[in-house]
Amino acid sequence: MMAGIRSWAQTDVGAVRKHNEDNMLSRPDLGLWVVADGAGGHEAGEVASGMIVAALDRLPGHLSASALLSEVRLTVSRVHDALREEAARRGGRSPIASTFIALILRDGHFACLWAGDSRAYLLRNGALQQISRDHSLVQELVDSGNLAPEEAESHPHANIITRAVGSDADTLELDKVIGQAEPGDRFLLCSDGLSKTLSTAEIARLLAAPEGVPPPEMLIAAALAYRVNDNVTAVVVEV
Numbered sequence: 001m002m003a004g005i006r007s008w009a010q011t012d013v014g015a016v017r018k019h020n021e022d023n024m025l026s027r028p029d030l031g032l033w034v035v036a037d038g039a040g041g042h043e044a045g046e047v048a049s050g051m052i053v054a055a056l057d058r059l060p061g062h063l064s065a066s067a068l069l070s071e072v073r074l075t076v077s078r079v080h081d082a083l084r085e086e087a088a089r090r091g092g093r094s095p096i097a098s099t100f101i102a103l104i105l106r107d108g109h110f111a112c113l114w115a116g117d118s119r120a121y122l123l124r125n126g127a128l129q130q131i132s133r134d135h136s137l138v139q140e141l142v143d144s145g146n147l148a149p150e151e152a153e154s155h156p157h158a159n160i161i162t163r164a165v166g167s168d169a170d171t172l173e174l175d176k177v178i179g180q181a182e183p184g185d186r187f188l189l190c191s192d193g194l195s196k197t198l199s200t201a202e203i204a205r206l207l208a209a210p211e212g213v214p215p216p217e218m219l220i221a222a223a224l225a226y227r228v229n230d231n232v233t234a235v236v237v238e239v
Helices: 045-055 065-089 136-143 201-205 214-227
Strands: 006-012 021-026 032-037 102-104 111-113 119-122 127-130 175-180 186-190 233-239
Touching: 006 214, 021 045, 021 233, 032 045, 032 186, 032 233, 045 065, 065 102, 065 111, 102 119, 102 186, 102 233, 119 201, 127 201, 136 175, 186 201, 186 214, 201 214, 214 233
Parallel strands: none
Antiparallel strands: 006 233, 021 032, 032 102, 102 111, 111 175, 119 127, 119 186, 186 233
């Protein structure tokens, strides 16, 4: 366990689905936390998310911060190639894909790497900020000015992602955000089952709740109360 850091992680099948295609990794000893959401409607989404998590869980514990960042990139790229090969072996009719988001926390600094629409948020001094940016069709529509941000969540194509591990892109591009971590910071990694069900205000309120019930438990309970129609995963890391 890294000094001065606490973390909690929880996943749930949700109120409607029969299988959980989300996977998560919590490695406080490494300073690494991950959420992967098997892409909806794609055959074997849980295989894709499971392969990402299993591969990252094998990383050695003695890596420096920069070496860990490089190894996460390299590992996820290898899984991308392996998933594309497996999809081709199965006839190539549909990708075996997953979103991916990772938080690396070391020496007072953080880095986020991601592909897809699983999100990272930072709660600092009571204010919640989304630090990742969705790779999704609706995000592109919002960015181009063709869709209002408040219409994005209810858009009929809200589930279409434009980047994923195992997608048909030859090389996987991961986005990255880095910054300084401050005492009291709370990071949330979540699958879109959570971010599409709870408002930003609700996420902020539950993430800021005082000691007691672990934050992921409260977040997932709130999503289940809304009859969340997807798998839902929350990983919370506190500095």
